[in-house]
Amino acid sequence: MRCFRSFAALAAVLISCCTQTAFAEDRDFEFSLRADGKLECRSDTSLPYVSSEPLESALSLPKSITNSLELDKRIQRLGKKSHSQESVSKNSKRKSSRLKRRIRKLKSLSLKLSQRCRELAETVSPTNSVETLSGTLKVIITDRIDSSHHSDTYLQLASGAIIRLEGDLEALDLSGINSERVQITGRFLDTQSTEPSFQVQAVKRIVAGASQRTLQLDGTRKQTIGFFFVQVGNKPPACSSDTILQNMFRNQNSVNALFESSSFGNLSFMEDGDGDGNPDVFSRVYQIDGPTSGDHFLEWERKAKAAIGNEVLKRFDHVVYIFPTPPALGVDWAGRADLACMKSSWQCMAMLLECTPRVLSHELGHNVGFGHAWRDMNNDNVIDPSEEYADLSSPMGSGYDWNIPHFNGYHKFLAGWFTPFSGSVREIRKSGEYRLFANELHPENVDGVQLYKVYDSARHHWEYLSYRRNLGPWKLADEYRNGATFHVPTESFATQYMHTFRDGESHDDSLVSKTTFKQVSHTENSVVFQISIPNNPDTEAPTVSFLNFSLWDQPFEFTAGEMLPIEIQARDNDLVQKVVIKVNGNVVTQIPTAKSDKYEFVLDTSLLPAGESVVEAIAYDMWDNSKSLSARFLRKDTPQRSWHNAENPLDV
Ligand SMILES: [Ca+2]
Ligand SMILES: [Ca+2]
Ligand SMILES: [Ca+2]
Ligand SMILES: [Ca+2]
Ligand SMILES: [Zn+2]
Incomplete structure (x- = not known):
């Protein structure tokens, strides 16, 4: 499941989803084995079920198979192989019967797991109907001794009660974690235990009249x-x-x-x-x-x-x-x-x-x-559990030996630690030669940039460029020093380490992103590099539209306290960076790049003033081209000025 976190891997997953074949006819459930060893069962007619315990070893899937689709494919492939072996020689007959035994075994495993899914569905009471809760998201990270990690996601209700969320949580947008209200739809799985759990089907933000969150930790x-x-x-x-x-x-x-x-x-x-x-x-x-x-x-x-x-x-x-x-x-x-x-x-x-x-x-x-500091050690575009802490240039990785280095440039930026020092963080939009000062130095003593952002238009992500040095007791492993270091941030506040350059080393990405990079020289405190990027390649603004109500000339009428779900579609020739939602001129939330082009939220009208309110959705692409669209809302209890009142010339 972790593979969803990198763009390349996401693309691979999307492709494999599209080529999916129908599941085996004798099965009501499609199942998969989750990273935590629990069985997840899905059907067309209900929400997914997840077993409360990891699968026992007798039912474990063959190596490299994690779900029913892959199991079906394996059975099919073995079937074809066994046909081709039939009636040739004694040797191949033996092979064929071995294959048949293997197929029988896999088929029986498939049936047993389907049966387990049916049992699971039956133990969940049918009275557990789909319902909607609202609260704030809370995540607790567990750091395991074997260098893997686990995160539990909870919904904290207004009452203070905490409910564990289950389901496709990789798809959860965590940007508003702890500080925004969300509305989740799903079903209670287990209300008996001291820790009730809830199967999530959909999550939407709740936005209201006033801004309820700080986007960054500004100030001392x-x-x-x-x-x-x-x-x-x-x-x-x-x-x-x-x-x-x-x-x-x-x-x-x-x-x-x-x-x-x-x-x-x-x-x-x-x-x-x-x-x-x-x-x-x-x-x-x-x-x-x-x-x-x-x-x-x-x-x-x-x-x-x-x-x-x-x-x-x-x-x-x-x-x-x-x-x-x-x-x-x-x-x-x-x-x-x-x-x-x-x-x-x-x-x-x-x-x-x-x-x-x-x-x-x-x-x-x-x-x-901060999430973890990842490093894809084997370059397969997937962060395995063993790679979750593999970037030793941050305490959010495993640290270097027993020394601890400073936090990395992106994480400092995320925390707002550069914010008070203007000019410390810059975007690179033009080709040229640049100097970058060490991430460790206090910006007050530095007359220059300590973190560069470079947009990779081929991979649709920002790369963060920093330079590292040892400072006092804060020490780094050698490979992270003496060169410009690239990190790519992830949706779960983690960073993925890409590379540290050496003097004279260059990277020519001109075929893919038209960008080339070359490190020129370095001293203890700074590095100089040349970068060649295409001139502002995107001048086309995104498109934005409301999906679930039309924009009439009249404002949309609501009753005070109503929760109005609002769906927005935003698209761009490159990539939508974010959709900012303003209510009556105040920014109330911003929704980062959605995997689909749909940006959804729920408008809590209880905090809207009497009379008319304006909800504005502004979509930005990666180059800050933007497009805005507004909708008017009117509280029903206020007498509406009708269009045929005096000043309307049509009324004559
Ligand atoms: Ca004290
Ligand atoms: Ca890997
Ligand atoms: Ca400075
Ligand atoms: Ca664009
Ligand atoms: Zn951790």
């Missing part, structure tokens, strides 16, 4: 952070308060020093944020009774919260729990954190099962809003 932030040590059963926490105090605040290369240096003073964590004269790394060990086997992190968190008490917890922007080590708890992860919680007013959570600067900086990086 001094965060309060409380560290709490929790014993689970008889298992003690992973480290002492002294270890955290040193690693977080007091060592020369402390995690707080890393954030202060990386953010150019925009973000720091306070050792005594509640101002009572004592560090907020609490030496007391809180005791919870378990469970001590299996991964029950929500339950541990709930019990730890109860033991600590809300009076204490509420003083902090970030609450960090230190639980027992992974082997003591019998779990496969070392850290876990809320993603992008700093974008909202919500309290941030992180859990540590290891107290190293590496894990600590990584989890707090998730709190800021």
Whole structure:
């Protein structure tokens, strides 16, 4: 599933979807094995079902097969092969019967998995009808010891209740995570458990009269952070308060020093944020009774919260729990954190099962809003779990040895850390020779650019170009230094590392994107390169239209409080970069590039003023050509000025 994240892989998936054949006749369900080992079943007549446990090994699919379609193909291919082997020689007869045995085995596996899907469908109560919920999206990232990761997506309702979302979550747009309301349609799967789950069918943003979100973390932030040590059963926490105090605040290369240096003073964590004269790394060990086997992190968190008490917890922007080590708890992860919680007013959570600067900086990086630092080590355009942390030039990768480097250029940009320093980030639109200063230097001391954005018109994405150096305790592996480094951002706030150039090295992409790049020279603080790109290749503005209502001369009438779904279609000769939604002149949301050309949201009219309101959709392409379209809305309770009132000349 992870392959959806790169454009090339997405194209490959789209192509393979289009050549899909009908599923086997004797099967009501199409099934697939998810990355987490669970079985997902789809049919034409219902929402998908997902098994609550990973498949047992007896039912596991052959290697390189992940779904029913591939299984069918394999069976077909073996069938053809066995026909061609028949009635030739003794040897091929033996081969043929071996193939037939293999086919029987695969067919029986296919039937068993279909049967499992039917059982799954039956255990979900038929009264669980499709319904619509609204709330905010919340994502918790789990960093596993084996360098793979897992993310859980939740909907937090206005009541505070948290519901785990299941389904095709790769398609979820996370740009408004934690700070925007969304409306989701789907069905409850399991309401009995302490963690109810909901199968998602569709997600739409809710927009209203006023802007409800900050797009970036602008301005200086001094965060309060409380560290709490929790014993689970008889298992003690992973480290002492002294270890955290040193690693977080007091060592020369402390995690707080890393954030202060990386953010150019925009973000720091306070050792005594509640101002009572004592560090907020609490030496007391809180005791919870378990469970001590299996991964029950929500339950541990709930019990730890109860033991600590809300009076204490509420003083902090970030609450960090230190639980027992992974082997003591019998779990496969070392850290876990809320993603992008700093974008909202919500309290941030992180859990540590290891107290190293590496894990600590990584989890707090998730709190800021950073995804992982990927690197496609084998260049197959797919990020495998083992490649999820493979870019060692960022704490969001695995870090280099036990050193931690600064966060990378794109992530600094995402956090708004360059924002106060004008001229630090520039787009390259013209061919020429450019100088780029090191990502690590404080922009106040730099008279020049520290992050370049280059648009690749063939691959339809922005590439971020930075230059790295060692600075104080913040050290990089050699291969990331002495050259211009390219990163491509992903939809889940991750970055994909592309390449670090060397002096004299060039890349000629003129056949694909008409762009060539050559590194000229470097010093410790800067690199010089030449780039040749076509002159503004796109002057054609996107088209934009409303799909689900027509633009009459009259405003669209609504009753106050109504939730109006609005569908917009935006297309471009190149690529739609975003669709910005304004209500009465205020930007209320922006929707990034959609995989289809449909941009949907729900207008919450309860926050619209009396009288007429204007909703404007502005589509931008990658070159900032834009096209805007407005629709008028009128609250029914206000008397409508009719067109045949006096000043209308037609009324005579
Ligand atoms: Ca304190
Ligand atoms: Ca790969
Ligand atoms: Ca500067
Ligand atoms: Ca265009
Ligand atoms: Zn992580």
